Amino acid sequence: MAKNELDLEAEQFLDRVSANVVKARKSKGFSQLQLATEMGYKSASYLGRIEIRSExxxxxxxxxxxxxxxxxxxxEELVH
Structure with missing residues (x-):
C-alpha cells in the first residue's frame, strides 16, 4: 500500500470518528458545550473544531x- 493511500485512509478514519462522536453526542442529547464541560474544557469551541476536523x-x-x-x-461505537 502506497504511503499516500495509507494517509488518505487514515484521514478518512479520523473523519469517520468525528462523525461518530457527533452522532453519539446528539443521540444522547448532549450539546457541544455540555460534552466539552464534562470533559474538562471551559468552552465548546475546542470540541467543535475537532468535530469538524478544522485544520x-x-x-x-x-x-x-x-x-x-x-x-x-x-x-468501539466511536471508532467503527
Whole structure:
C-alpha cells in the first residue's frame, strides 16, 4: 500500500470518528458545550473544531475514552 493511500485512509478514519462522536453526542442529547464541560474544557469551541476536523485536528485516545464514558457507550461505537 502506497504511503499516500495509507494517509488518505487514515484521514478518512479520523473523519469517520468525528462523525461518530457527533452522532453519539446528539443521540444522547448532549450539546457541544455540555460534552466539552464534562470533559474538562471551559468552552465548546475546542470540541467543535475537532468535530469538524478544522485544520486537521482530531480526537485523541484519552478524549475518546472520556467521551465514551460520559455518553455511556463503547469506544468501539466511536471508532467503527
Amino acid at each position: 486537521g485536528q482530531h480526537f485523541h485516545l484519552v478524549q475518546l475514552y472520556k467521551i465514551a464514558k460520559i455518553l455511556d457507550i463503547s469506544i
